[in-house]
Amino acid sequence: MLTYTSRLLRWFISPFYGQERSYWRAITACFLAASTFWLLNALNKTYTTRITYPLQWRYDSERYIPVRPLPTEVAVNVTGRGWKLLRKNLLLDVRPAEVRLGRLPATRFVTGQSLRPALQAAMENLQFNYILNDTLWVEFDRLITRRVPLGLSPNADGSALPYAAVFTPESIAFRGPAATVNRLASPYPVHLPQAPAGSSEGAMSVPIGGPALVETNVQDVRVRLQPRPLVTLPVRVVPELHDFPDSLRFRLRPATVQVQVQCFPEDTARLDLSQVRVLLHYVQFRGSDSSLQPVLTQTPRLARGTRILTPTVRVSQR
DSSP, X not given: OHHHHHXXXXXXXXXXXXXXXXXXXXXXXXXXXXXXXHHHHXXXXXXXXXXXXXXXXXXXXXXXXXXXXXXXXXXXXXXXXXXXXXXXXXXXXXXOEEEEOOSTTTOOEEEHHHHHHHHHHHOSSOEEEEESXXXXXXXXXXXXEEEEEEEEOOOTTSOOOSEEEXXXXXXXXXXXXXXXXXXXXXXXXXXXXXXXXXXXXXXXXXXXXXXXXXXXXXXXXXEEEEEOOOEEEEXXXXXXXXXXXXXXXXXXXXXXXXXXXXXXXXXXXXXOGGGOEEEEEGGGOOTTEEXXXXXXXXXXXXXXXXXXXXXXXXXXXX
16 A cells, blocks of 8 residues: 555656756746636635624713723624625725714613614625624713822821821822712822932822723822821820739839820821830839839830830839
8 A cells, every 4th residue: 555655646746856947937827826816716706704893882972981891893794705705804994883872871781783773884895694792781981070189198007107298289180980080089099109219309209090991180299298297195004013022012102104195196096095004113122112213115006106204103012
């Protein structure tokens, strides 16, 4: 079998063996001519096939905005000559089907039946048979503009930053879907970079950013940082006796130690003053009556500064 196949192959290629270059050029020209004739003949025939046809949506873009991408094309079944089908597939001189939307934002879908007139009007020299998609889903929202003042974003733990900021401009106009724009915080938080590069005037440029589909009237703002005032809160704490013998009883004068705690105004409501702890160490006790210096051992998490106002506590053995 192998010998027979080899002989058949030699018989087929023997006419081409040893021919000059001009011979091969002639063979190539014949193949090209035959291929071109076959292609032209095929393109002149009529076919029924599936293609994707581009869509162009018409709606009031000044009042409404799509909140998810609109379909750009639709699958349809058509009949036409090969030339026309080739031009449609290559998107050469194709007029998109215009789909007009009304009753926004209530409209949630477009049926295949409602697309039929637009597709028939757009297709030239093609017979539209039917659409392969039953429904195209759309989602719109009202397009609104809202101006929001700016503020510094707090620390990751929710505590206030140790400085205030002056913004230029002081507020930003956000334009986008109503549901998204109405959810924006006021003041809108501006996130400072990890290592801000301040200018010689102490100001920096910070990008605004924002949610998807929302545009701003400026891309960045100038931020100038400045020290913030603190709120001072007095608190009286009963000092704890550290390493004092349990078998003995002691009297403290005064019985409480006054401590001054500082925080930022917005942290006042969340400041837990019960976390302030003051200790008196037994190692300072001399004899039956001594004056001990109170030591601050624990402060509230949101405190920005603490100071003991009572310098000493007189401790005497009962």
